[in-house]
Amino acid sequence: MAEPLLAGLKVLDVASFIAAPVAATMLADFGADVVKVEPPTGDSYRGLSAFPGFPSSDVDYSWMMDNRSKRGLALDLRQEAGRAVLRELAAAADVFITNYPPRVREQLGLRYEDIAPLNDRLIYASLSAYGEAGPEAR
Template sequence: MSTGKTFAGLKVVDLASFIAEPAATTVLSDFGADVIKVEPPGFGDPYRILHRTPPNPASDIDYAWQLTNRNKRGIALDLKNAAAREVLEALVKWADVFVTNYPLRVRKALKLTYEDIAPLNERLIYADITGYGDFGPAADEPGLDIAAYWARSGLMAMTRDAGGDPTLPIPGTGGHATAISLYSATVTGLYQREKTGKGTRVTTSLIAEGAWAAGVWIEGALNHAKFFGLHDRKNPSNALLNPYPTSDGRWILFVIAQQDRDWPELVNVIDSMM
């Protein structure tokens, strides 16, 4: 599918850091939106140093920033400064979409909540991501995808071999997935605005997206399903859904979903190789 200029003329203010929210505005920019990224002066978005942070591949090129913040214009604002607030409010009045992933307590302190921002622009789509949702004991906690999406959703516990230790995913595994959900929510908000003329808030959280990713097994648990325990590659619960080492030091993965239908064909292929 060609991105084209579907969102040409759409104006977006990106007041966010790291991956999930900025990646959502990057998708909008790929479709032609004009995105202005707002960063604090000095250090800027901490995501700028990911390419120099082990265990990420080391490079003189900021490849992570290019991936997640391409196409955007940028401005530095100290939001604790009254003059900067005037600039931000001008941007909000200019924008169609305002995105942020500042923790809720920080939004309240800087007057960046939906209730603070929406009166400035009645057609604005306010799109935000939290780590752990708007309510509950963790609502004010900042969240990164490795902690909120990967670990606390249960994915880290479930995606390892029996006897194996938990491991870290590639950065952005949860952030980029969550970005697409927020992009979809933003487009839904824009569609609603076309019908009503009014803006709205759309939101998700990293832990909600992690729970969605693990949803099949979570739903199984809620329905009292019998679990087989962690995967055991040498003694699998399903031999036709399992990785096997090959004689040349590589791995082959069997994913035989319709086993009654595909088992004879697999046997024939193996037999032809003997």
């Protein structure tokens, strides 16, 4: 069997909810090594699995589907120790994916300007539901 197309690609998924995590999952589906970074309390998308016609469950199937094939790491990015670990990971990664709003990225030191100097070959991808600027980009 052939090696997966993206084998050896290292991806950091520093995102929540749907669009950015699904983008990272697609890379994992093609063989990338994806590490999903979550706060110690877990991704806020966890536990939102209620769908009409589905019985309630302790298992969040939608979160599992959108985050399959990834390794997980809990980091408190509000603390310097957590940000230091993330910077180390970013220095060795190939792709950094986030969907945090610009204000949050600035507070946590996750802007392109903060991450790019750590790794000159890093691809920085930001997926935003409401754009990077303007009244809805909070």
